[in-house]
Amino acid sequence: MKLNELHDNVGATKNRMRVGRGIGSGKGKTGGRGVKGQKARTGVAIKGFEGGQMPLHRRLPKRGFNNIHAADLNEVNLGRVQAAVEAGKLDKGATVTVDSLVSAGIIARPRDGVKLLGVGDFSTKLTFEVTRASKSAIEAVEKAGGTVNVAFASGVSTRGKAEATA
Template sequence: MKLNELHDNDGATKNRMRVGRGIGSGKGKTAGRGVKGQKARTGVSIKGFEGGQMPLHRRLPKRGFNNLYATDLNEVNLGRVQQAIDAGRLEAGATVTIETLIAAGLCARARDGVKLLGVGELTAKVSFEVTRASKSAVEAVEKAGGTVTVTYGDGVSTRGKPARVVA
């Protein structure tokens, strides 16, 4: 067997139909497109048209809501903070902010801030500066001897209100 002897099996390939080549060809005149109208032309797609009736996609109600003012926060659990302290990625005495959390690998990027959640145990005395904190997280941090400073926003609020600092 040589390269110039290679070929497909008989009947494996078929020549394409050349349309519009006369009445005798079987696909002449309208070239298999029927007759007249928009759909007989090339490059036309009439999707969702129901003959003048109100289309289905306009009859159905719109659903959902995208809040322009929603905040996208990083959620950090106290258990993960304690693991980072045990591993030496965070200092127990230092103030924990979004920058230190990113450096420790607990958050990928800053987003709109951090919410501190109370899942897990915290034994180290740590002070936090976060955007928001759950009640259980604040209680757990204060029980361990630390403090939580909660700032709503970054000083420049998107809603026109100044940021509130809750100590």
């Protein structure tokens, strides 16, 4: 067998139907689209329209709630901060703020602030100034000898609030 002798089995392929090629072709005149109207035209999709009946997406009750006042925070794990310190992107003695995290490449942009999370190993003595911090993150930083100044600590009543306002 040679490459120029290769071909499909008989009946394996069919030529495509060429629509709109005269009444004798079987797909002439309207070209299989029915007659007139918006849906006979090219590029039209009436999504969700049920012929005047109330569409399903309007029959069903609304669910959920989008809080327009919710803070859009960057979430930073302590393991990521430790890796940045070891790579020399963050100074060991400096205070870790939103700006220093952006310049170190840990977060892309400031958004509404930073929430510090306690995932990963952390052993460097650092001072953090963040918007929020988890209880486990605060415990891990304090265990390493550092401090966390937060505007609001989730799960913690007042720890860090007095330092953040001062």
